[in-house]
Amino acid sequence: MPEALRPADLAAALRFATDWLGVYREQVNALNVYPVPDGDTGTNMHLTLQSVRRELDTCDENDMESVARAISYGGLLGARGNSGVILSQLLKGFSETIRSVKTVDGRTLARALEKAAQSGYAAVMKPVEGTILTVAREVGEGARNSRGATPLEVLHDALTSGRAGLERTPELLPVLKQAGVVDSGGQGYLYVLEGVLGYLEGKALPEAPAVESYAAQSLEHEEFGYCTEFLMEKATVPVEKIRELVQDFGDSLLVVGAEGFVKGHIHTNEPDQLLATVARYGTMVRTKVEDMSEQHTEILSMAGAAARAEAETPQNGLVAVAAGYGLVKIFRSLGARVVSGGQTQNPSVQDIVDAVRSVTAHKVIVLPNNKNVVMAAQKAAELLGGRAVVLPTKTLGQGLGAAISFNEDEDTETLAAAMQESAARVTTLEVTRASRTVQLGEYDVREGEVIGLRDDELAHAGGSPEEAVIAMLEKVYATQDILTVFSGPNVTEEQLGTLQSHLEERFPNLEAEFHTGGPDLYDYLVTLE
Structure with a gap:
């Protein structure tokens, strides 16, 4: 064991720690006591680390500053849920040092x-003891009091202290004691550090433990029902101002910043209004809204899946890549495990592999839903044998x-053919903004101008987003089409209402549905079948 870790050593250790946490992800999920604070702690923390790994894969591993930025930047971009955002702040404090x-x-x-623990506490408006913060503080104190000289020795002492702190969490947080579990976020953090230690000691990844029971057995009353997150760049006001803007929308508030980005997490009953308020002060890069009661139902369904006998395992499972909370919600309602990603947010091969492995089924059908994700999905399929x-x-x-x-019980080959046929019947219209000035065929596009895409091909330029939708529809509309419209985070309720009125007037025979929660960076996503 070397006396000190080089940048490449640290990067490799964090990659290994990501896989280590992945082994225990469902076990961490099983510890969660709903709704304190979100329903999928292990998954959220793992997704956060996967984002760090993606940044590490493209950084200069011979330069510590580059590795540190990848850790901080990747953590913030990938942070999911309370646990993920706090983990990103632990990583931020670590990287600053x-x-x-x-x-x-x-x-x-x-x-x-x-420093990681101090950064975690600073990120939370009302720190609660008995959570990941307590465990992080104990880890930091154990490291500070260590008499070891090498990273390996310090990490051993830090983990010993952290484990003792984790065992005390039920005494600090009554809901944990009532459920008979330790804090899920704290356990997840220790698994991350155990992964680093495992790498330093040259260990192999362990087998995933069987999860036989989940702590979330009953749905407690939650005043605010939607877990809402946003990632914003080019903010025109300080992080503190954005925190003030959103604090009255709900609770479990976290608004943090790093590397030029602002990340927010809050439980609210008004997700659309909250996102519209924040969007006035920067460029929205990513949003996520989840109904926490549905999250709770999903946890209980995972508990049931863990108890299934092999004979009851369905023939088919479904994994879909998607962005935008409205679309994610629909994919989940259709039985899919969703991988976060899409335009400018392509998931890695490992992200897709992890999602497939998490599905209980003999075969898993994967929907990349983006031409830039197809190859990654195909590579994942190769790795999955x-x-x-x-x-x-x-x-x-x-x-x-x-x-x-999708049908979980049908013959997989027959099902895949039927799903492919259904996909081919759908026309997709997307309205977004041009990222640069360019001449494409008949269209002279200016940077920032509204553009319309038909099945990923440029089909309109100029005007308002609503005019773009109508202009493209006029070219493809038949007499009995079914239309579904998803509005993005920058579209107001008034704009969506205006579009609906114009469509009803222009296409009176069109069967149309309207939803919020479309993909980030898009004004509208429209499907026509």
């Missing part, structure tokens, strides 16, 4: 772990068309 050093020795590691079947859906509209035909 190591950014200016060439190697990480035992003392530097101790300072970094202590034939368990995954990829349908090369290139738009979210095609993916929705395919998902509607």
Whole structure:
């Protein structure tokens, strides 16, 4: 064991820790006591680390500052849920400490772990003891008091202290004691550190433990029902101002910033209004809204799946890549495990592999729903040895068309053919903004101008988003089409209402549905079948 870790050593250790946490993800989920604070702690923390891993894969591993930025930036971009956002802040504090050093020795590691805890506490308006914060503080204190000189020795002492802190969490948080569990976020954090330790000791990944019971057995009353998140860049006001803007919308509030981005998490009953308020002060990069009662139902269904006998395992499962909370909600209602991603947010091969492995089924059909994700999905299928079947859906509209035909009990080959046929019947119209000035065929497009895409091909430029939808529809509308419209986070309720009125006037025979929660960076996503 070296006296100090080089940047490449630290990057490799965090990659291994990501896989280590992945092994225990469902066990961490099983510890969660709904609704304190979200229903899928292990998954949220794992997704956060997967984002860190993606950034590490593209950074300069010979430069500590580059590795530190990848840790901080990747953590913030990938943070999901309370647990993920707090983990991102632990990573931010850690990275701030190591950014200016060439190697990480035992003392530097101790300072970094202590700074991580301080950063976590600073991010929370009302810190609660008995949570991941308590465990992080105990880890930092154990590292500071360690007499070890090497990273390995310091980490051993930090984990010993952290485990003792985790065992005390039920005494600090009565709801944990009532459920007979320790804090899920704290346990997840320790698994991350155990993964780093496992890498330093040259261990192999363990087998995933069987999860036989879940702590979330009853739905407690929650005043605010929607877990709402946003990631914003180019903010025109300080993080503190954005925090003030959203604090009256609900509780479980976290608004943090790093590397030029602002990340927010809040439980609210007004997700659309909250997102519209925030969007006035920057460029919205990503949003997520989840109904926590549905989250709770999903947890209980996972508990039931864990108890299934092999004979009861369904023939088919479904994984879909999607962005935008309205679309995610529909894919989930159709039976899909959703991988977060889409335009400018392509998931990695490992993200898709992890999602497929989490599905209880003999075969899993994968819907990439973006032409830039198809190859990653196909590579994931190769790694899974034939368990995954990829349908090369290139738009979210095609993916929705395919998902509607999903049947968990049908012969997989027959089902895949039927889903592919359903996907082919869907036309997808997307309205977004041009990222640069360019001449494409008959269209002279200016940066920032409204553009319309028909099945990923440029089909309109100029005017308002609503005019773009109508203009494209006039070219493809038949007499008995079914239309579904998803509005993005920057579209107001008034704009959506205006579009609905114009469509009803222009196309009186059109059967149309309107939803919020479309993909980020898009004004509208429209499916026509």
